[in-house]
Amino acid sequence: MEVVIVPDSAAGGELIAEAMAGLLRQKPDALLGVATGSTPLPVYEALAAKVRAGEADTSRARVCQLDEYVGLPAGHPESYRSVVLREVVEPLGLSESAFLGPDGTAEDVAAACLAYDRALAEAGGVDLQLLGIGTDGHIGFNEPCSSLASRTRIKTLTEQTRVDNARFFDGDIGQVPHHVITQGIGTILEARHLVLLATGEAKADAVALAVEGPLSALVPASALQLHPHATVVVDEAAASSLKLADYFRATYAAKPSWQGI
Numbered sequence: 001m002e003v004v005i006v007p008d009s010a011a012g013g014e015l016i017a018e019a020m021a022g023l024l025r026q027k028p029d030a031l032l033g034v035a036t037g038s039t040p041l042p043v044y045e046a047l048a049a050k051v052r053a054g055e056a057d058t059s060r061a062r063v064c065q066l067d068e069y070v071g072l073p074a075g076h077p078e079s080y081r082s083v084v085l086r087e088v089v090e091p092l093g094l095s096e097s098a099f100l101g102p103d104g105t106a107e108d109v110a111a112a113c114l115a116y117d118r119a120l121a122e123a124g125g126v127d128l129q130l131l132g133i134g135t136d137g138h139i140g141f142n143e144p145c146s147s148l149a150s151r152t153r154i155k156t157l158t159e160q161t162r163v164d165n166a167r168f169f170d171g172d173i174g175q176v177p178h179h180v181i182t183q184g185i186g187t188i189l190e191a192r193h194l195v196l197l198a199t200g201e202a203k204a205d206a207v208a209l210a211v212e213g214p215l216s217a218l219v220p221a222s223a224l225q226l227h228p229h230a231t232v233v234v235d236e237a238a239a240s241s242l243k244l245a246d247y248f249r250a251t252y253a254a255k256p257s258w259q260g261i
C-alpha cells in the first residue's frame with residue numbers, strides 16, 4: 001500500500017479531494033464511498049471548494065455510505081444518513097437519488113444488510129472508498145476480530161467505539177446505539193481504490209499496526225494490505241509510530257507529481 005505523510009489534516013483533505021476530482025474527470029458518475037466521523041470533514045470541505053472554483057464537477061457523482069447506526073429514528077441528526085446528507089450531499093449539490101445507504105430503521109436488519117450489499121453491486125461497485133480508522137483499528141464498523149471476508153451485516157460496537165462516538169451524542173454514551181450496519185471487510189475490499197485518512201496522535205498505534213503489522217482480524221484495517229490499490233494518508237502525528245516513515249516520505253517525494261495517489 002502507499003503511505004503518504006502530509007503536514008496536517010487540511011493537506012490530507014486537499015490531496016484526497018484532488019484524487020476524487022480527478023476520478024470524476026475520468027468517470028463523471030463515479031460512485032464515491034464516504035465515511036463519517038471527524039477525520040474526513042476536510043476532504044468534503046476541499047471537494048466542495050473545488051466545485052465552487054470550477055475545478056471539480058460533482059453534478060453526476062454518486063455517493064454511498066459505509067455504515068449506519070441501527071435503531072435511531074429516521075431523520076435523527078446523528079444517523080449516518082443525516083450526517084452524509086448534511087456534510088456531503090448538500091454541500092456538493094447532489095440529489096438524494098444519487099445517494100445510497102443501508103436502512104438502519106428496517107425491521108428486518110439482516111434483509112437490509114443483504115439489500116445494501118446487492119445495491120452496491122448493482123450500482124457497479126464503489127470506485128473510491130474513503131475510510132477512517134478507529135483507535136481499535138476498525139474500518140467502517142468492523143470491530144476487532146471481524147472476518148476479513150465479511151459482507152454487510154449487523155455488528156455490535158465495542159465499548160471503546162461507543163466512548164469515542166459519545167461526543168456526537170452530547171457526551172452521553174447511553175445515547176450511542178449498541179448496534180450498527182456496516183459494509184463488511186470483504187465488501188470494502190471490492191472498491192476499486194481504498195483511501196484511508198488518519199489524523200492525530202490517538203490514531204498512531206492503530207495506523208502502525210494496520211500498515212506495518214501482520215495481517216490480522218484483530219486489526220481490521222490491516223486488510224488494506226490485501227488490496228491492489230490502497231492509499232493511507234496520515235498527518236505527522238498519526239504517522240508517529242511508523243517505523244518506515246522516512247521510507248514512505250522518500251518514496252512519495254520521488255513519485256512523479258502527475259501520478260496522484
Ligand code: PGA
Binds near residue numbers: 037040132
Ligand atoms: P473519527 O472516526 O474520524 O471520528 O476519528 C474514525 C472511525 O471511527 O472510523
